[in-house]
Amino acid sequence: MPKDPKSVLTTTLSHTLTNRATLSRLRTLSLPPPHATDFSSNDFLSLATSPLLRRSLLAELAAHPTHPLGSGGSRLLDGNSPYAETLEATIAHYHSAPCGLLFNSGFDANTGFFACVPQPGDVVVYDEYIHASVHEGMRSSRASACLMFAHNSLASFRAVLEGVEARQGRSVFVAVESLYSMDGDLAPLAELVAIADEVLDGGALFTVDEAHATGVVGAGGRGLVSLLGLEERVFARLHTFGKALACNGAIILTDATTRQYLINYARPLIYTTSLSFPSLAAITASYTLLRSPHAAALQSHLHTLTAHLHRRLATLPPAPQTLTLPPVRPTPILALFTPQPRSLAAHLQTRGIVARPIVFPTVPKGTERVRICVHAGNTVEDVEALVEAVREWVVGQARGSKI
Numbered sequence: 287m288p289k290d291p292k293s294v295l296t297t298t299l300s301h302t303l304t305n306r307a308t309l310s311r312l313r314t315l316s317l318p319p320p321h322a323t324d325f326s327s328n329d330f331l332s333l334a335t336s337p338l339l340r341r342s343l344l345a346e347l348a349a350h351p352t353h354p355l356g357s358g359g360s361r362l363l364d365g366n367s368p369y370a371e372t373l374e375a376t377i378a379h380y381h382s383a384p385c386g387l388l389f390n391s392g393f394d395a396n397t398g399f400f401a402c403v404p405q406p407g408d409v410v411v412y413d414e415y416i417h418a419s420v421h422e423g424m425r426s427s428r429a430s431a432c433l434m435f436a437h438n439s440l441a442s443f444r445a446v447l448e449g450v451e452a453r454q455g456r457s458v459f460v461a462v463e464s465l466y467s468m469d470g471d472l473a474p475l476a477e478l479v480a481i482a483d484e485v486l487d488g489g490a491l492f493t494v495d496e497a498h499a500t501g502v503v504g505a506g507g508r509g510l511v512s513l514l515g516l517e518e519r520v521f522a523r524l525h526t527f528g529k530a531l532a533c534n535g536a537i538i539l540t541d542a543t544t545r546q547y548l549i550n551y552a553r554p555l556i557y558t559t560s561l562s563f564p565s566l567a568a569i570t571a572s573y574t575l576l577r578s579p580h581a582a583a584l585q586s587h588l589h590t591l592t593a594h595l596h597r598r599l600a601t602l603p604p605a606p607q608t609l610t611l612p613p614v615r616p617t618p619i620l621a622l623f624t625p626q627p628r629s630l631a632a633h634l635q636t637r638g639i640v641a642r643p644i645v646f647p648t649v650p651k652g653t654e655r656v657r658i659c660v661h662a663g664n665t666v667e668d669v670e671a672l673v674e675a676v677r678e679w680v681v682g683q684a685r686g687s688k689i
């Protein structure tokens with residue numbers, strides 16, 4: 287009797303999962319503990335729980351009582367609407383870009399863009415820490431080469447560009463993030479652009495993923511490109527709505543021809559149902575809030591709190607084997623480097639604080655950390671409690687106790 291194919295597959299899958307667990311790399315879904323203080327999520331402005339955003343969303347829905355709720359299909363068939371087109375134009379205008387194209391997620395946007403826009407013979411040069419979605423796009427790309435440079439290293443960037451053979455008609459794309467999700471550092475964008483101008487005849491086509499910077503960096507949360515005034519020097523920007531904006535979806539800001547090209551060739555846009563009306567209304571409500579003094583106050587509190595956290599962390603007893611503090615930066619993502627991130631995160635959890643251990647392969651070996659995200663909804667007391675809990679853990683580790 288031949289073996290049941292389902293049981294053969296189940297055995298294989300189980301083996302793989304067991305091996306993964308043995309390597310301490312098993313991923314599982316978990317629910318956030320109730321009433322815990324959030325130092326983990328990407329909800330940087332705490333808009334996910336903002337009564338103001340909720341009211342604004344409900345008002346936006348009420349203002350369009352007959353708008354179909356479902357989008358009705360792919361954007362290319364029945365899923366387009368004047369509402370979606372107006373929203374794209376409004377967001378593009380907010381970020382001083384010629385136009386924008388909505389995607390259901392940042393993952394779809396990056397995958398679609400990098401799979402179709404670089405042409406045969408083109409080269410993509412990318413930062414070592416670029417997001418998995420860009421890698422996913424590059425895997426199906428027709429570019430003749432995808433070349434990595436060391437994270438945020440100007441010397442490495444220059445060396446990689448100098449190795450790219452100039453060819454008639456060849457474009458060089460550069461893929462960077464503005465605010466890196468695991469270290470909280472900003473790309474040296476102006477310097478990268480200057481190097482590309484120097485090394486390549488005609489410069490490079492920069493694509494900047496502003497996923498973590500959206501709502502957080504620059505005036506009105508417009509992002510790093512806007513902060514540096516580099517709108518004219520960047521070929522495409524990605525803003526995602528799932529982090530500080532507490533929604534879902536993303537937009538690629540670029541020129542009209544590239545937008546039209548994406549509409550024709552970006553498979554994650556073409557072969558999927560477009561964002562539903564409630565999703566579009568939520569994005570509208572979030573952008574309306576971003577323009578308001580309320581959002582400016584949230585951003586200001588977030589930055590003040592982050593600076594306070596750095597100052598308080600600096601008062602911890604030195605513990606070189608146990609904990610390395612992050613460099614002081616004006617961004618709400620901080621890495622507490624430690625060889626025992628799970629132990630530190632578990633201790634924080636006993637004190638009612640959620641912060642996640644981040645280990646290989648998400649970050650390079652030797653850079654394991656607990657990732658701390660500060661939120662506009664956190665208070666000075668929350669920061670004090672966090673630092674106190676870290677102090678307890680550091681002292682406990684020094685005494686060799688298992689707290």
Ligand SMILES: Cc1ncc(COP(=O)(O)O)c(C=O)c1O
Nearest residue numbers: 391392393417467495497526528
């Ligand atoms: C840098 C970066 N780009 C893109 C994405 C994907 O965005 P989304 O969550 O909208 O799919 C993420 C999400 O984690 C991200 O961190």
